[in-house]
Amino acid sequence: MTKQPVADAPSRIGHPGNGRKYRPGRIRERNREKILQAAEQEFAQHGYKGATIQNIAERAGLPKSNVLYYFSNKKRMYSAMFDDILARWNKVFTDIRPEDDPAVALSTFIRTKVEMSRRYPLASRLFAMEIIQGAPFLLDHLRTNMREWVRGRAEVMQQWINDGRMAPVDPVQLIFLIWSSTQHYADFQVQILMVENKAEYEKRDFDHAADFLVEVILRGCGLEKPT
Amino acid sequence: MTKQPVADAPSRIGHPGNGRKYRPGRIRERNREKILQAAEQEFAQHGYKGATIQNIAERAGLPKSNVLYYFSNKKRMYSAMFDDILARWNKVFTDIRPEDDPAVALSTFIRTKVEMSRRYPLASRLFAMEIIQGAPFLLDHLRTNMREWVRGRAEVMQQWINDGRMAPVDPVQLIFLIWSSTQHYADFQVQILMVENKAEYEKRDFDHAADFLVEVILRGCGLEKPT
DNA sequence: TCACTTGTTGTCCATTTGTTCAGGAGTCCG
DNA sequence: CGGACTCCTGAACAAATGGACAACAAGTGA
Numbered sequence: 001m002t003k004q005p006v007a008d009a010p011s012r013i014g015h016p017g018n019g020r021k022y023r024p025g026r027i028r029e030r031n032r033e034k035i036l037q038a039a040e041q042e043f044a045q046h047g048y049k050g051a052t053i054q055n056i057a058e059r060a061g062l063p064k065s066n067v068l069y070y071f072s073n074k075k076r077m078y079s080a081m082f083d084d085i086l087a088r089w090n091k092v093f094t095d096i097r098p099e100d101d102p103a104v105a106l107s108t109f110i111r112t113k114v115e116m117s118r119r120y121p122l123a124s125r126l127f128a129m130e131i132i133q134g135a136p137f138l139l140d141h142l143r144t145n146m147r148e149w150v151r152g153r154a155e156v157m158q159q160w161i162n163d164g165r166m167a168p169v170d171p172v173q174l175i176f177l178i179w180s181s182t183q184h185y186a187d188f189q190v191q192i193l194m195v196e197n198k199a200e201y202e203k204r205d206f207d208h209a210a211d212f213l214v215e216v217i218l219r220g221c222g223l224e225k226p227t
Numbered sequence: 228m229t230k231q232p233v234a235d236a237p238s239r240i241g242h243p244g245n246g247r248k249y250r251p252g253r254i255r256e257r258n259r260e261k262i263l264q265a266a267e268q269e270f271a272q273h274g275y276k277g278a279t280i281q282n283i284a285e286r287a288g289l290p291k292s293n294v295l296y297y298f299s300n301k302k303r304m305y306s307a308m309f310d311d312i313l314a315r316w317n318k319v320f321t322d323i324r325p326e327d328d329p330a331v332a333l334s335t336f337i338r339t340k341v342e343m344s345r346r347y348p349l350a351s352r353l354f355a356m357e358i359i360q361g362a363p364f365l366l367d368h369l370r371t372n373m374r375e376w377v378r379g380r381a382e383v384m385q386q387w388i389n390d391g392r393m394a395p396v397d398p399v400q401l402i403f404l405i406w407s408s409t410q411h412y413a414d415f416q417v418q419i420l421m422v423e424n425k426a427e428y429e430k431r432d433f434d435h436a437a438d439f440l441v442e443v444i445l446r447g448c449g450l451e452k453p454t
Numbered sequence: 455t456c457a458c459t460t461g462t463t464g465t466c467c468a469t470t471t472g473t474t475c476a477g478g479a480g481t482c483c484g
Numbered sequence: 485c486g487g488a489c490t491c492c493t494g495a496a497c498a499a500a501t502g503g504a505c506a507a508c509a510a511g512t513g514a
Binding site for chain 2: 045048049050051129131132134135139142143146150167170172173176179180183184187188190191194195197208209212216217219220222
């Protein structure tokens with residue numbers, strides 16, 4: 001009789017003595033990571049339906065069966081990825097507060113998002129794909145967490161507006177504007193590269209983009225670029 | 228011997244007397260349209276690899292074989308769609324000239340693009356998908372037509388800047404900003420609806436968005452909203 | 455070493471996929 | 485009507501796909 005595989009439980013390193021005799025291996029952790037990275041590429045390029053386990057396995061340099069040992073099926077693999085990505089996302093974005101300086105806060109927000117586009121373009125594309133496809137997996141997340149997130153920020157911005165500290169623009173639309181314009185550098189990378197006739201992005205391209213966005217959007221909100 | 232099908236030739240209605248005895252039917256035209264529309268939905272939702280001919284056929288209410296009679300294979304179907312879309316695209320966007328008023332021109336551009344997002348959300352998503360996937364079919368178009376298009380507009384904007392008629396911002400980045408922020412309303416529809424807790428878009432939502440974008444972006448470029 | 459868990463993989467399978475094809479139905483004009 | 489052309493479609497097929505499984509290898513703590 002074969003043992004039931006541990007079935008894509010969330011990573012649990014340094015979590016001994018939970019009734020288990022052996023700590024679930026470092027091997028597990030390493031391979032899980034390899035596979036998730038491969039999956040990120042494959043899913044970002046082909047979407048959920050278009051991605052194949054075979055391809056992911058090849059990218060990860062493992063046999064298909066082994067991939068299926070770690071993630072018992074395609075669906076779980078896909079959502080495991082988003083767990084990873086959303087966790088990363090949550091870690092980076094700090095809160096804003098009414099007493100913050102609007103110019104500084106917005107500028108930080110924009111720069112952080114551009115930096116995310118630079119460092120994790122695949123995650124960005126993946127997210128974009130998921131949304132375009134109708135967000136079958138993330139609908140709930142959008143409806144709850146993300147809605148709350150936006151509401152919180154928008155409230156603070158509204159406060160700033162009421163206090164006359166920035167121009168009266170719709171805060172929710174402003175968030176969309178920042179999201180879209182910053183993500184664009186990850187999602188539409190190919191288009192931008194072609195139009196600008198470049199082979200690759202460099203750090204300074206992102207800095208330039210961030211400078212541009214900060215300048216235009218802040219001025220658009222009646223703010224001065226912070227020093 | 229069966230006749231070779233006319234093999235997805237471009238529509239040719241009202242084009243008689245080219246050696247053919249019968250004008251290539253109106254049936255052809257009607258079904259072609261039905262199929263292309265179904266394909267637009269399917270490809271926009273699942274990407275190139277994820278879309279299936281079977282699904283397209285079902286959406287169009289035709290047997291698979293019939294779909295393949297009109298478009299001999301998946302690839303041709305896919306590019307036929309883009310021919311359609313790019314043609315539509317080209318028809319709508321008028322040129323800008325140095326003697327135009329920057330505020331009016333930019334404002335028109337933004338509003339036109341928002342209107343496109345409203346009227347042809349599927350086309351927008353399709354395009355986004357194609358780019359995210361690395362633009363395997365559109366690379367050439369991006370490299371040539373689109374590059375030229377951007378260069379032309381950017382030059383005019385630079386002229387405006389040189390003449391002191393708008394703030395000195397990078398024109399190419401400005402175009403990207405307008406593209407991304409306007410497309411967002413089509414591509415990320417689901418996200419926006421969820422965050423705003425709505426079931427559907429209405430015309431006035433787009434108007435609101437367009438007003439917001441015109442206001443912020445124009446001000447960001449040191450321009451006054453045109454009356 | 456032993457007993458047991460975790461990790462690995464080749465093989466198999468039902469289903470789906472893109473595509474071909476042959477034959478037939480429908481349409482149109484003289 | 486007849487014949488030329490257009491349109492339609494069920495059947496067939498090789499390749500690919502998601503997944504199940506059983507046998508085996510490697511690791512681990514006692």
